[in-house]
Amino acid sequence: xxxxxxxxxxxxxxxxxxxxxxxxxxxELSMACTAILAALDDAGLTAKELDGFAIYSSSCDPATVGSxxxxxxxxxxxxxxxxGGGSAGSLGLAAAAIVSGQAEVVVSLMTLQQAKRRLGGTQxxxxxxxxxGGGSxxGAGGIPPGMAFMAHSGLMSPGHSFSLLTQRHMHLYxxxxxxxxxxxxxxxxxAIKRPTSIRKEPLTMDEYFNSRIISDPLCLLxxxxxxxxxxxxxxxxxxxxxxxxQKPVYIMGSANGGMGRWGSAIFSYFQMxxxxxxxxxxxxxxxxxxxxxxxxxxxxxVALLYDHFSPMVLMQLEDYGFCPIGEGGRFIDDGNIYYEGxxxxxxxxxxxxxxxxxxxxxxxxxxxxxxxxTAVGNQVKDxxxxxxxxGPAGLPVSGTLLxx
Amino acid sequence: xxxxxxxxxxxxxxxxxxxDVTQPxxxxxxxxxxxxxxxxxxxxxxxPPQPRCFNCQNDKFxxxxxxxxxxxYSFTVVRHPLRPGWDAVVPFxxxxxxxxxxxxxxxxxxxxxxxxxxxxxxxxxxxxVAWEKVSDTYTVFRFEPA
Ligand SMILES: [Zn+2]
Numbered sequence: 001x002x003x004x005x006x007x008x009x010x011x012x013x014x015x016x017x018x019x020x021x022x023x024x025x026x027x028e029l030s031m032a033c034t035a036i037l038a039a040l041d042d043a044g045l046t047a048k049e050l051d052g053f054a055i056y057s058s059s060c061d062p063a064t065v066g067s068x069x070x071x072x073x074x075x076x077x078x079x080x081x082x083x084g085g086g087s088a089g090s091l092g093l094a095a096a097a098i099v100s101g102q103a104e105v106v107v108s109l110m111t112l113q114q115a116k117r118r119l120g121g122t123q124x125x126x127x128x129x130x131x132x133g134g135g136s137x138x139g140a141g142g143i144p145p146g147m148a149f150m151a152h153s154g155l156m157s158p159g160h161s162f163s164l165l166t167q168r169h170m171h172l173y174x175x176x177x178x179x180x181x182x183x184x185x186x187x188x189x190x191a192i193k194r195p196t197s198i199r200k201e202p203l204t205m206d207e208y209f210n211s212r213i214i215s216d217p218l219c220l221l222x223x224x225x226x227x228x229x230x231x232x233x234x235x236x237x238x239x240x241x242x243x244x245x246q247k248p249v250y251i252m253g254s255a256n257g258g259m260g261r262w263g264s265a266i267f268s269y270f271q272m273x274x275x276x277x278x279x280x281x282x283x284x285x286x287x288x289x290x291x292x293x294x295x296x297x298x299x300x301x302v303a304l305l306y307d308h309f310s311p312m313v314l315m316q317l318e319d320y321g322f323c324p325i326g327e328g329g330r331f332i333d334d335g336n337i338y339y340e341g342x343x344x345x346x347x348x349x350x351x352x353x354x355x356x357x358x359x360x361x362x363x364x365x366x367x368x369x370x371x372x373x374t375a376v377g378n379q380v381k382d383x384x385x386x387x388x389x390x391g392p393a394g395l396p397v398s399g400t401l402l403x404x
Numbered sequence: 405x406x407x408x409x410x411x412x413x414x415x416x417x418x419x420x421x422x423x424d425v426t427q428p429x430x431x432x433x434x435x436x437x438x439x440x441x442x443x444x445x446x447x448x449x450x451x452p453p454q455p456r457c458f459n460c461q462n463d464k465f466x467x468x469x470x471x472x473x474x475x476x477y478s479f480t481v482v483r484h485p486l487r488p489g490w491d492a493v494v495p496f497x498x499x500x501x502x503x504x505x506x507x508x509x510x511x512x513x514x515x516x517x518x519x520x521x522x523x524x525x526x527x528x529x530x531x532x533v534a535w536e537k538v539s540d541t542y543t544v545f546r547f548e549p550a
Contacts, residue, residue: 148420148430149452152544153514154413154482154498163480164500171478171527216481261458261509269452270478270500273509277478 002292007095008241008248009402011045011234012368013038017196017356021115023228031230032060032111033069039232044245045105052076052103054094054235056086056390056398057359059110076103080256080398082264084306085391087360089398092254094235104236110361111230118226150269158393159223159309161266163215166311169278170217173326175314177217181208182332183310183346184221184353190339191350193377198225199354222310224352231361233368249371249402252385253293255285256398264394279325280315280392285399290321293401297321300401301383302370303344304363307351312392313337317346320387320399339378348378360390371404408492412546413516418539425453428467433543438472438533440503440511441465449511451503458510470505472533473550477502477512481522497522501531501547519548 013035015026023031040046047069053062053076062077076097080086086093090108097103155161169175184203191197203221211219241248262272262281276283290296297320305316314328322344323331331337337346349355349366356362367386369375375383384404391397408414420430429452432439440449443457444464456463479499485491497517502508517525518534531547538544 143417143421145421145423145426146452148417148422148426148542148544150514151417152413152415152516152546154493154496154516155480155514157486160480160482160498164478167480168478168527212484214482214484216483270512270514271510277509 003092003095003099003254004252004292004294005250006099006238007235008238008250009091009233009235009368010241010244010246010248011039011041011043012231012365013040013042014231014365015229017198017358017362018228019198020118020226020228021113023113024115026113026228028060028111028113028230029064029068031113031228032065032109032232035109035111035230035232036065036069036107039107039234042246043234043236045234048072049105050107052094052097052106054078054090054097054106054108056080056090056108057083057110059359076106080396082394082396084308084359085393085395085397086256087306087364087390087398088388088400089254089256089390089396091233091235091251091364091400092256092398095251095254098235098237104240106235107232108235108364109230109232110359112358113228114226115228146268158266159218160215162309162311163218164270165266165278165315166217166309169311169315172278173329175311175329177209178205179314179329179332180217180222180310181205183307183313183337184208186338187307187347187351188354190348190378191354194350194355196376197350197355198227199350218309218311221353224308224357225354227356227358229356229358231358231365233364247372247404249368249404252295252401252403253289253291254398254400255288255292256396257285258282258395258397259284262395266392266394278315280312280319281395281397282316282319282389282392282399285397286320289399289401295385295401300344300385300387302348302367302380302386303346304349304367304386304388305346306360306363306389306391307347307353308357310353313346315392316389320389339380345378345380348375348380363388367402371402408489410493411496411522412518413493413496413498414490415536415538415544418542420542429453430542432467432469433535433545436535438470438503438545439467440470440506442468449506451506451511451513470503474501474503474531474547476500476517476525476527476529476531477508478527479517479525495522497525513545516546517548518546525549
């Protein structure tokens with residue numbers, strides 16, 4: 001038994017997107033409620049019927065949200081572990097809850113307000129981070145003994161970590177900054193056509209190369225922006241989906257996880273084996289996802305690839321089989337990712353780099369809108385199958401294939 | 405205020421906050437020795453120490469001394485300061501070092517790479533350990549061109 005085609009996304013809801021910190025006086029709770037109610041309304045459902053939360057990165061507290069919204073009964077509440085790597089996988093978690101008969105109307109969501117804290121800043125303060133210990137958040141406390149092995153290295157942010165993967169990719173395969181630039185420029189061109197986008201100024205190759213280097217080889221324009229907002233999607237059984245307001249978007253296949261020794265790789269000691277150090281970590285997830293769906297990369301019409309850092313788009317193109325390993329740079333050079341004339345349009349919404357950063361959920365929203373035929377600005381003609389991914393980060397990372 | 409040196413990452417921590425497992429590593433650093441744990445069954449090196457050998461799941465390790473040399477596996481040059489005062493530190497090089505005497509992955513360390521031209525270092529460059537005594541209990545490792 002698999003999850004293939006047994007469930008469908010029937011509702012999408014969202015708040016507006018703000019620059020980091022500008023959503024005040026909204027709160028993460030108020031934005032979550034707004035997005036969930038909008039998603040239910042989009043589907044033709046009510047809060048009374050909501051009975052499941054399949055989330056990632058502990059994006060909200062279902063107990064609180066359920067009581068505030070007056071949900072009748074919560075029958076399923078679970079989160080994928082780790083962070084943004086679970087965004088696409090939360091759809092698979094929702095499907096699993098429904099197919100196993102545990103819940104019927106399941107929400108997946110992210111709500112994010114970075115007024116007081118910053119995701120990328122967790123390792124930046126003077127106090128050593130609590131991560132890297134591999135234990136539970138209720139652990140012994142204090143400074144973990146492993147910290148002394150890395151505290152003085154100067155590597156302290158996600159950007160530094162992804163710089164290390166990128167440098168090695170460049171070393172092995174000849175990947176160039178021009179390739180990363182083309183990702184940023186392509187996504188900006190897509191974002192410009194959309195009113196939801198936060199970055200709307202045209203971006204040229206010159207501007208890219210004049211942008212400040214944060215840590216080699218990544219410049220400011222290779223980094224995600226930071227935003228506030230919330231997005232929710234509602235998943236139900238394929239059977240139930242037939243009677244609802246929207247054209248169903250079926251979950252063909254979904255997988256999360258990754259190689260065991262990838263582990264929390266990039267946020268601790270970089271001990272991944274040589275074979276997949278310079279990768280997105282998605283290879284085994286892609287394989288299982290395609291197997292479940294019974295299709296391959298050639299069948300995908302539009303790819304919404306998690307893009308907290310531009311090189312991870314390039315490495316996912318390889319790991320999801322759009323081109324051979326090491327060929328990502330040349331594949332981009334040949335124009336394959338562009339909305340206009342590309343063989344596989346990538347991040348037609350502008351992505352984290354140019355539209356907004358709601359930790360992967362803007363990608364889910366765009367995948368659904370592409371398959372409904374309602375995408376704003378960059379509708380891929382007759383799109384039937386969309387890929388949406390979460391991560392790359394510490395495990396699990398995830399990928400989901402959706403079809404109309 | 406601290407006196408920062410360009411290229412050399414300041415050390416905020418004054419003690420390794422070691423436990424029984426990691427204390428031998430820091431004791432050895434005081435004598436200028438770079439040590440690693442080695443699985444007593446399959447000889448896989450695991451550094452920093454972990455509860456189990458990832459290769460054979462054994463929980464018994466011995467401490468062995470390494471030559472203190474290695475190879476830059478990957479690196480970055482940090483040019484934007486993320487902490488107050490670090491504008492006097494950037495640009496600095498930091499990277500992943502594969503240590504001679506180990507199998508590589510599983511016993512890599514991440515470290516500041518000093519005494520080098522940050523514009524010229526490359527993946528594959530040979531490096532050797534450079535110690536800095538921070539306190540009576542804590543001596544940190546950096547690497548420099550071999
Ligand atoms: Zn062993």
